[in-house]
């Protein structure tokens with residue numbers, strides 16, 4: 001019982017200077033312990049293409065770039081969604097800071113399913129099917145410690161201008177050597193007894209760490225004499241570990257509980273997943289905090305048709321043909337009078353659904369300046385163009401007592417509800433939806449025979465591509481039918497399944513081997529292919545993927561609408577447009 005009462009995960013001020021908020025555990029964790037609940041991931045597709053830009057930082061304001069993951073890190077074939085896909089993983093995928101040396105957690109990859117909503121349902125494509133990206137401890141973590149992930153070295157190398165010289169893993173041995181080399185320990189011991197010398201030493205230390213020759217090892221050095229002493233006694237690592245911890249009192253007092261809500265299939269028909277109270281939440285109490293990422297110009301989420309330039313053969317966007325909007329829109333808040341969108345990345349808050357009649361929660365601006373800088377409510381939208389960090393925060397608060405297990409809902413606003421009602425009336429299921437089998441289902445079935453091209457010319461549906469994945473199994477020895485030099489054992493697209501043969505081994509169930517025509521790139525050129533025939537391919541080497549722009553979220557007419565910032569908290573300074 002105590003277990004459900006006690007908050008195990010907090011959002012609080014990071015222990016990394018100037019890094020904003022951080023995530024802390026209030027219980028001891030052991031390697032492989034799962035932390036909190038699985039995160040959803042929202043695919044973001046071809047942002048540069050749809051914005052006619054080459055880089056978000058220069059051509060359009062896209063703060064989410066700093067918070068998104070590579071599609072492959074989110075998993076379940078997300079790379080196949082579009083040409084260039086990234087994953088917005090709210091919650092543990094966006095909140096913990098990175099510390100290359102103290103990293104103590106890792107996230108798994110997403111699963112995909114649409115919570116019982118099918119292609120014939122009006123809710124399809126309106127929410128993400130990617131969910132349950134779990135977080136695990138990779139080492140013992142003591143209660144009170146900040147949780148750190150590894151964003152990868154590249155993240156820091158490409159952000160040197162903004163972030164300065166953040167120490168990398170290899171910076172620490174150099175910094176440690178530096179401490180040893182100067183025999184600072186002996187030095188300090190000798191100076192210990194004289195107060196004056198201590199001051200001198202302190203000044204000297206500051207001179208060393210602030211010396212204007214900046215390097216990454218230098219920034220790995222302890223920042224003041226006191227911590228330098230600790231580092232000499234116990235090593236830099238132990239010292240940093242000690243510095244990255246907050247007391248449980250501090251967390252309870254200044255932190256905000258992150259694990260009050262957990263995901264589950266919504267009780268609302270067609271809504272997908274929802275958020276449920278993980279413990280009793282009294283009226284007026286915090287349900288969950290949600291830091292907000294700002295998108296100053298909502299139009300950057302528009303998606304356009306592509307056209308091919310007949311002369312250069314290059315693809316470009318056709319401005320005149322709006323084909324839809326990024327799915328992210330459904331996870332952001334906006335207002336009819338403003339181009340500004342605010343996208344929460346709270347833990348599990350993305351799952352909170354709409355109830356227009358009797359919601360049990362609502363959003364308010366966070367009252368704590370650590371989580372919300374209220375001066376931004378007085379700034380015009382164009383001010384946000386130069387703001388490259390989140391400064392605003394919502395609190396989801398309980399409007400009445402909420403029992404453990406109850407679904408959390410807020411009122412998304414009248415505009416949202418009108419749009420949803422209109423969507424239900426106009427919704428037409430896509431052609432062939434009854435026969436549609438998602439690739440996840442096809443991939444899960446390893447025993448049923450796959451149809452050959454002669455049996456089914458459409459290769460399952462027009463939505464799906466097959467790939468032969470050499471990484472899945474060692475079938476390299478079977479590639480003797482072609483020129484060894486030209487063929488590579490990367491994954492290849494299957495042009496067609498030519499033949500299927502049934503095999504049987506004593507005491508084993510029947511299994512099938514396939515003859516495939518593969519499309520093999522020539523000289524790594526994505527435009528030029530050759531056809532190769534590969535025989536005796538086992539089922540394990542064949543995977544199904546959505547064709548680009550054909551997954552659930554691209555279903556024609558899929559619902560798109562932002563949630564509404566309630567009128568009573570919408571700042572008039574943000575009025576810059578009027579959407580009818």
Ligand SMILES: C[S@@+](CC[C@H](N)C(=O)[O-])C[C@H]1O[C@@H](n2cnc3c(N)ncnc32)[C@H](O)[C@@H]1O
Pocket residue numbers: 040123126127128266268269270271272273274330331332350351352353354355559561
């Ligand atoms: C912020 S998300 C909420 C989480 C979402 N249900 C999921 O599974 O990820 C907003 C989307 O959830 C769905 N949704 C929320 N409330 C709903 C409701 N009352 N009825 C139908 N769909 C709802 C809509 O697809 C909406 O665009």
